[in-house]
Amino acid sequence: MESSLGDRLEQLLGGSAVLPVDGYEVDGLTPQAVVRPADRLQVSEVLRWASVERVSVLPRGGGTRTGLGNVPRTADVVLDLGRLDRLLDYQPADMTATVEAGVTLASLQEQLASGREFVPLEAALPSRSTVGGILSVGTGGPLSHAYGLPREWLIGIGVLSPSGVATKAGGKVVKNVTGYDLNKLYTGSLGTLGVIVEASFKLLPIDPHSGTLLASFPSIAASLSAGRKLLHSQAAPMGFHSISTGVSRRLQDSVQAASQDLGLGDEETALSFAFFSGRAKATRRRMEEAAALLLAEGANAVQRIENSAAKGMLRWITDAPSEISPSSALVIKVSVQSKSAARTSAECGDILISGEKPDQMADPGFGSIRLFWPRLPDEQTGSADNEQPVLDAVQQTRQIANRYGGSAVVEYCPLPVKRQIDVWGDAPDSLAVMRNIKDRFDPSGILNPGRFLGGI
Amino acid sequence: MEFKRFLKGLQGIVGEENVVHHSDDLLVFEYDGSVDRGLPEAVVFPADTQEVSQVIALAHEAGVPVVGRGSGTGLSGGAIAPPGGIQVAFTRMNRILEVDTENRLALVEPGVINLDLDTHARKSGLRYAPDPSSQKACSLGGNIAENAGGPHCLAYGTTTNHVLGLEVVLEDGKVVNLGSLARETVGYDLRGVFTGSEGTFGLATKIAVRLLPVPEAVRTFLGIFPDVETACTAVSAVIEHGIVPAALEMIDALTIQAVQKVNDAGYPDDAGAVLLIELEGLQDEVDEIGEEVEAALWETGATQVRTAEAAEEREQLWVGRKGALGALGSIAPNYYLVDGVVPRTQLAQVLGQVTEVGRKYNIPIANVFHAGDGNLHPCLLFDERQPGALEKIVEAGAEVMRICVDAGGTLTGEHGVGLEKKEQMPLVFSEDDMAAMVLVRDAFAPDNSLNPGKIFPDGEKHTPHAHPASPGMTI
Known part of the structure; x- marks a missing residue:
């Protein structure tokens, strides 16, 4: 009888790298093996082996977005990158940092806070979400209006190809047009082109002051219309979000307490959040003007929340989905x-x-x-x-x-x-180019097979 | 296909008057802003996407390589025609199709001039942020190809951070859309990887870019410093205050002398460095942060600090910086411009090494640069009429690039690799790194017929030509 994939991975990397498969299911498929390499050399060995054996590999960070994407065609090996969790280089004066892909967002932000800086990546469950996972998914959070997507902040990347070959693109400087910008290609590619093992980011200073305006509106339509006006004013927040009653009902206690004076409860009522940060004086002025504007635009009530409570509100909105x-x-x-x-x-x-x-x-x-x-x-x-x-x-x-x-x-x-649809929707007219890229990067189709747009 | 027949085909698509093919007429298309030259076989001026598509399909069928051309201001040879190739010039495709104020975006044709878009957007209280110093002349299509930068990219990012969607023609003439008008799209970020691909993936025929609101207040600070090292400590001090200015620019003593000769910018004769800082935001922000910036400049050893808020006065402070490259013509007839980037903290040390290179080769080097993002622009000054001068300059330039790479930086921050730096690529990237990049090019353009011979080393020695330092040139 052939030995199992788990046995062969044990032979390859040693027993401690192979984990039980429980809890690693992907869209109902239980992988044949889960491997958690100690370093990128081991990741490379796994990939080299998998590409020769044509074993499908599903890279994984913190597992917070495993459900995103189509049902994989096969799920042989889950490649857990959690042990690649080192901060490799941080120069506060350069406002750049280089990390391994398995570092969690919370841990990274904590280390950058020592230099009073942060990386403008946003993700739910930051103590589990990893940098590699956030880049692979490529989406932003509640402050996307101001910060854009992870693509804006990634300046360099280290990737292992599906056959385990180490390549890099970009660098550690904030402005760089040397060679093609593969940072953009890998970001949002859902691990279908290579395994991200290292990333360099451009950072921002932490704003000394932050605040949130919480406002209730008679309807979500009314809050969106007011939000548009606010976003187009000089008092524009970093982000504006409207949530319907059904979402408010699932509010955490802290949010409920803060919003108790807002007259929630009516079926149609919508709650909106405007997030501000910056220097104290300017932030207060923005919030003052914004509050007046929201009231003038039909808000039932507006509540002002500052600093740590305001940050808690942002955390809640980020995690809510x-x-x-x-x-x-x-x-x-x-x-x-x-x-x-x-x-x-x-x-x-x-x-x-x-x-x-x-x-x-x-x-x-x-x-x-x-x-x-x-x-x-x-x-x-x-x-x-x-x-x-x-x-x-x-x-x-x-x-x-x-x-x-x-x-x-x-x-x-x-x-x-899910088995009947493409979760990404209709394919754009550039799908042929995307397929060309996938076929060239991953000719054996071992990385996250079938999970991406158009079955890539 | 015989060339004559090919030419007839081109004329059939765009009209006889829109194909230039006589050798005398072609001379102006032989160069861009770089030190390289190459005579195209013909230059075609299409009117719309369909014509671009037909031209490229015909060239593909005939096996003729194609390169796009915007305004020809590029600094790395990106628009230089490959041997036997034709240029597709976007001069006629220069319409601003839409400025959508509600959505804060603009839809333009590739031949639109960068500054024209910005000027147009400002009528609606919006702006196009990326501002290459050649913005009066350079085209958006060229900006996309090179992922152009500019002084204000420090706070707002480079071209790639502002591109939403692209309509592009692939090498077989097929038209596809990359990205969209929405901020988020599905699939691989093809508009992201296309931006900065130096014309090798396809030719953009429509471009959607984000526009940003014009800030309430803008304040410019000009600090005079005894030397570049001291000015660099001022840069660090500003950053340490948690301030990311909209722009942070520096010029050195040699540049100051040149500027003063040509156009009195009011700099003292003994000034060793001029630092320009621009803040933008709410009036309260600009006031509060402005005080910190001013204090930091004095504390780190500025001998003079000037500030301005009114547009005209701010313009006055920028005069020296903007006219710097043109002014260098008063010192030497030619210059060679390097575009290396280093981590900001390495600036002072690297500039010292650059000075050493100047001494070693006996070349005057003037520095004009984006200090905030570590993007150096050493200008190696020379006279091409002296035998061997250009070869010496190119060698010294390569040494400067190597210094930047050794300091943890890279070859080019905003000018592109093109012909100029392709042989230096191995300083930064391994064979495997470059092979991965070529895979993407193969996916877009399997026959490599768009702008071939650029970016990647092929051992072919290109022959640089000197560029006269003209008053119109900018970085």
Whole structure:
């Protein structure tokens, strides 16, 4: 009998690198082996072996976004990069840092705080989310309006090719056009082109003051309209978010306490968050003007929160999608032009699953709207009866996103539904180029097979 | 295909009047802003995407290499025609198609001049942030190809941070869209990797860029320092205060002398370095941070500090910096411009080494640079009429690049590799690193017929030509 993949990996790296497979399932598939290499040399050995044996490899950071992407075609080996967790170089005066991919965002920010700096990456569950994972997913958070996406901050990258060959692009300087900008290619490629092992970032100084305005509005439409006005004023916040009642209901105690005077409770009420930071005086002026503007634009009430409590609010909004998703029947992130956010939110808000409207978290500055359709208590996942309404909702949401020139990514749905769709949506006309890239980088197709757009 | 027939084909697509092919007429297309030259076989001026697509498809069929050309201000030979190749010039595709104030974006054709877009956007209270010093002349298409920078990229990032979507023509004439008008798209970030690909992946025919709001207040500070080292400590002091200015620029003593000769910028004769800092934001921010900046300049040894907030007065403070390269013509007829980048903390030490190189080769070197992001611009001054001068300059330039790389930096911050620095690529990247890059090019352009012979070393010695230091030249 052939030895198992786990046995062969043990022979390759030693027993301590191979872990039990429990808890490493990907979209219902249990991997044949989980390997946790001690360093990048071992990662390289695993890849070299896997590419020769044509064993599929699913790279993994903190496992916080494992559900993102299509159901993999195969899931032979999960490659856990958690031990590559060193800060390799940090020069506060250069405002740059180089880290291994497995370092968690929380640990990195803590180390950078010693130099009063931070990297503007945003992710839910930062004590688990790793730099490599955040780059692979490539998405931002509540302050994307100000900071953009991880792509804006990555200045250099170290990658192991699917056959284990070490390559790099970019460097450690903040301005660099030497060679092609492969930083951009790897960021957001969901681990389908290579395994990120090292990354260098451009940093920012930590603002001395931060504040959050919490405002209630009679409806999400009203809050989005006010938000647009605010974002286009001199008092513009770093980010503005509106959440519908259903999301507010799942508020943490801290947020509930802060928002108790805001007259929440009405079914239609929406809560909005405006995040500010900077020098104390300017931040206070912005918040003052912003509060006045929001009230003038129809807010029921506005609450001002400063410093650590304000940061807590930002943390909550960042984590909220991952906390709410598991109790949802379907979660879709729609990305459109910012001016279309309100209309997208209104139209998508009318799409029903079993009679239920979606809860919403909308960012009218960046142009993204997350829709969470609640899971019904008596729902039997897997039965054909229940799949159809979800599939229909996906279809309808896509039509709306397409109409506004945007995209709709299914972030969470029942497995039987997921098996029938491409979670990334319709392929753009550049898909052929994307396939060309994948075929050249990973000719044996061993990295995250099938998980990306168009089955890449 | 016989060349005559190919030419007829081109004329059939764009009209006879939009194909230049007589050798006398082609001479102006032989060079860009770099030290390289190459005569194209023909220059084609298409009017729209469809014509670009047909031209490229025809060239592909005929096996003729193609290079795009914007305004020809590039500094690394990016727009120089490959042997036997044609240029597709975007002069006629210069319309601003849309400025969407609600969405804060602009849709433009590649031939639009950078400053024209900015000027147009400012009418609506918006701006296009990347501002290469050649912004009065350079085109957005060229900016995309080179991922152009500029003084204000310190706070706002380079071109790549502002590109939303691109319509591009691939080497077989196929038209595809990369990115979108939304901030986030699905799939590989092809517009990201396309930006800065120096015309080797395809030719952009429509460009969507982000626009930013014009800030409430802008204040410029000019500090005179006894020498570059002291000015560098001022840079560090500002950064240590947790301040990221919108721009942080420096010029050295030799440049100051040249500037004073040509255009009195009011610098004292014995000034060793001039540091320019610009702050932007709310008035309160500019006031509060401005005080800290001013204090930092005095504390680190500035002998003079001037500030201005009104646009005209600020312009006056920038005069010396903006006219620096042109002014160097008063010292020497030619210059060779290096574009190395180093970590900011290495600036003073690297500039010292650059001075050593100047001594070793007996070359005057003037420095004008983006101090905030460590992007040096040593200008090696010479007279091409002296036999062997140019070869010596190129050798010294390569040594400066090596110094930058050894200090943890790289070859080029904003000018591109092009022809000029391709043989230096192995200083930074291994064979494997470059092989991965070539895979991407192969995916976009399997026949490598777009701007071939650029970026990657091929051992082919290119023959540099001197560039006259003209008043119009800028960095």
